[in-house]
Amino acid sequence: MQPPPLxxxxxxxxxRRVYEAALQIPHGRVTTYKWLGMAIGCHSPRAIGQALRxxxxxxxxxxxxxxxxxxxxxxxxxxxxxxxxxxxxxxxxEEGVTFHKGKIADPxxxxxxxxxxx
DNA sequence: AGACCCGGACGCG
DNA sequence: CGCGTCCGGGTCT
Numbered sequence: 681m682q683p684p685p686l687x688x689x690x691x692x693x694x695x696r697r698v699y700e701a702a703l704q705i706p707h708g709r710v711t712t713y714k715w716l717g718m719a720i721g722c723h724s725p726r727a728i729g730q731a732l733r734x735x736x737x738x739x740x741x742x743x744x745x746x747x748x749x750x751x752x753x754x755x756x757x758x759x760x761x762x763x764x765x766x767x768x769x770x771x772x773x774e775e776g777v778t779f780h781k782g783k784i785a786d787p788x789x790x791x792x793x794x795x796x797x798x
Numbered sequence: 799a800g801a802c803c804c805g806g807a808c809g810c811g
Numbered sequence: 812c813g814c815g816t817c818c819g820g821g822t823c824t
Contacts, residue, residue, distance in 0.1 A: 694821065713805055717820095724820035729804040731821075748805065755804025765804095 684740035691736065694722075698731040699741045701793070708776045709791040710784065714749040719793040725749070733758050744768040745775075745791075751784045 684703075686696050697720040704719075705711050713725035722728060732743040733755075744767075748754035756768040769779055778785040 692822075717805090722820065724818085725805040726803055726819075727805095727821040730802080730823095733804055734822080743804085746804085750806085753804095758804065760804065768804095 684737050689736050695731045698728055699737060702741045702743060702746060705742055705745045705791050710745050710747055710777055710789050711791045712747055712749040715792050716746060718795060729755065744771045747784065751787060752782050753779060
């Protein structure tokens, strides 16, 4: 599987960092905006969410593997609820990541970019 | 310059 | 435990 042509897309350096970080998330694994922020040195998870929202590489960049720090699903495609979220949960479920009561069922699936858990 | 954003932390009830 | 509030960083108009 070859990396998507990040250079072929019209994005900002920051977005590129976010996308590359997202691409590091292995299949069947998830990450939070916070950890992703730490990985790329961003102190504002909102900026990350916004970058993912404007993600022009939607299918290539697994933005659906990024959830909130409290282990809730978070938003998706600009919405914090709705059918898009359902699809996000479904995609994750197909990867072995299940949610329970709006929270991830297995926190062990969290990918911390090699960093230590808080 | 101003408004907007897919979150997070904190304080309080 | 749930909710309300402020915050910061980045991008688009």
